[in-house]
Amino acid sequence: MIEFALAYAPRYFMGTLVGLGLTVLAMAGALVLGLLVALGRQSRSRVLRAICVSYVAVFRGVPPLVLLYVVYFGLPAWAVQSGIPGMVALFSPLDNRLASATLAFAVNAGAYVAEILRASMMAVPADQMDAARSIGMTYPTALRRILLPQAFRIAFPPLGNEFIIILKGTSLASVIGVTELMRTAQNVAAATFLNLQAYLLAAFFYVALVILLQGASTLVERRLRRPGDHDRSLIV
Amino acid sequence: MSGAGATPAAPEKTARPGGEPPILRIAGLGKSLGGRQILSGIDLEMARGETVAIVGPSGAGKTTLLRCVNFLTPYDEGRIYLGDELIGYRENGGQLRPAHDAVVARQRRRTGMVFQRFALFPHRNVLGNLIEGPVHVLGLPREAAEARAREALREVGLEGKIDAFPDELSGGQQQRVGIARALCMQPELLLFDEATSALDPELVGEVLAVMRRLSEERRTMLVVTHELKFAREAADRMVFMENGRVVADLPTRTFFEAPPTPRIEAFLRAGGHS
Numbered sequence A: 001m002i003e004f005a006l007a008y009a010p011r012y013f014m015g016t017l018v019g020l021g022l023t024v025l026a027m028a029g030a031l032v033l034g035l036l037v038a039l040g041r042q043s044r045s046r047v048l049r050a051i052c053v054s055y056v057a058v059f060r061g062v063p064p065l066v067l068l069y070v071v072y073f074g075l076p077a078w079a080v081q082s083g084i085p086g087m088v089a090l091f092s093p094l095d096n097r098l099a100s101a102t103l104a105f106a107v108n109a110g111a112y113v114a115e116i117l118r119a120s121m122m123a124v125p126a127d128q129m130d131a132a133r134s135i136g137m138t139y140p141t142a143l144r145r146i147l148l149p150q151a152f153r154i155a156f157p158p159l160g161n162e163f164i165i166i167l168k169g170t171s172l173a174s175v176i177g178v179t180e181l182m183r184t185a186q187n188v189a190a191a192t193f194l195n196l197q198a199y200l201l202a203a204f205f206y207v208a209l210v211i212l213l214q215g216a217s218t219l220v221e222r223r224l225r226r227p228g229d230h231d232r233s234l235i236v
Numbered sequence B: 001m002s003g004a005g006a007t008p009a010a011p012e013k014t015a016r017p018g019g020e021p022p023i024l025r026i027a028g029l030g031k032s033l034g035g036r037q038i039l040s041g042i043d044l045e046m047a048r049g050e051t052v053a054i055v056g057p058s059g060a061g062k063t064t065l066l067r068c069v070n071f072l073t074p075y076d077e078g079r080i081y082l083g084d085e086l087i088g089y090r091e092n093g094g095q096l097r098p099a100h101d102a103v104v105a106r107q108r109r110r111t112g113m114v115f116q117r118f119a120l121f122p123h124r125n126v127l128g129n130l131i132e133g134p135v136h137v138l139g140l141p142r143e144a145a146e147a148r149a150r151e152a153l154r155e156v157g158l159e160g161k162i163d164a165f166p167d168e169l170s171g172g173q174q175q176r177v178g179i180a181r182a183l184c185m186q187p188e189l190l191l192f193d194e195a196t197s198a199l200d201p202e203l204v205g206e207v208l209a210v211m212r213r214l215s216e217e218r219r220t221m222l223v224v225t226h227e228l229k230f231a232r233e234a235a236d237r238m239v240f241m242e243n244g245r246v247v248a249d250l251p252t253r254t255f256f257e258a259p260p261t262p263r264i265e266a267f268l269r270a271g272g273h274s
Helices: A002-040 A046-061 A064-082 A087-095 A097-123 A126-134 A139-176 A181-192 A195-225 B062-069 B101-108 B126-136 B142-156 B171-183 B201-216 B228-234 B252-257 B262-269
Strands: B024-033 B036-046 B051-055 B077-082 B089-092 B095-098 B111-114 B189-193 B221-224 B237-242 B245-251
Touching (some): A002 A046, A002 A181, A002 A195, A064 A087, A064 A139, A126 A139, A139 A181, A139 B101, B024 B062, B062 B077, B126 B142, B201 B228, B228 B252, B237 B252, B245 B252
Parallel strands (some): B051 B237
Antiparallel strands (some): B024 B077, B237 B245
């Protein structure tokens, strides 16, 4: 097993990087989407609110694997068949495996991130917004300077959790041929017939990565906690 | 209305410039929430440099009235003018339409508010709290904003705490920073919403001392308070509210020495908490 691990570690490492890169891109997309949807849910426009509520309902409900198939196998092919001008140009980037996977995971995680951010904004005391408005801030300025910085601080632990969920979810991208960690393990298993070793080594890489991420997020959390926290005893 | 000749008998503190238009004019103000009338028929005027205390039982609408003045709570009847600017609405042929967010925000620069629970920004230190408005609302250069902040901290006696975070300060200190934050915007009117109600009794004095000094400097202050002793010493006029109405609006001495109704007399005897 050790010889096996040493021999294949570089390939698995590359696969891990692909998975991690995919996660970072998907998370970035999910944050943008999630923020827009969370803000949209507080909009005065009923239509906008309905759109945002529907987005969360739909994409929390669709399993990521199904979404991945729709995006990668479904949309580009449909664009060609439909004959609608512009559709091919719009969806042809999804012929790229990584682009498809990024989009599918971002849209999926965006629904969860939207809920996390919405709850975090509601957790900021209402008088913070009052105070910001009382010194003459417009709504966007108050959001940017006062509400969101505090909301993101509250949101950080669940967002870290979401990041880890996306990371493990990237193993699904193996089914559309993205050579991330899981796909690497499948290739190695097919070549060596050492199924147990091949998949156990993948499991080890996932666990190691998640532990590293957990440690990193704890460090960041401590840094975030410093100003304006009531319990300093937790700070080393 | 603007009785040019009818000056009230014997101003209590220093004489006020006569004939100047009021800095705040509230006329026929009403507000209902969920079918309940919170405020009705409120008329109130303030001259520049005046300190007016609003007292009354809880639920009388004092805080709502204060929040209507800077439009944190929109009102739905009557009008509020700051100087000659209508607050929160634009008038179009007798019709009131809500003013744009940016317009209301600009109007709020003219008032400063001190909150019952301080409402300091916990993610910024004292300096950060104080320059937030001057830099990001007024667009002042940072150095100018910091100069203002230091000046305001001197005013509230907290020069040494400029780098502290709000959670490192006592309640009294936090509230003095809250006052300094309002001062940094150099507002024409200061609004105090029960500024000492959330404080431990031994911390009330330091905040009232700052407020008393601001009043002596002839800042224009509208103060909702339960501290009758403070009001008696600092206020030029007393406004008594009950059930969303102004029941009495009298010079401070008259209010305390000759309470106009048995209800107010009982209120004063109970120490402002009945």
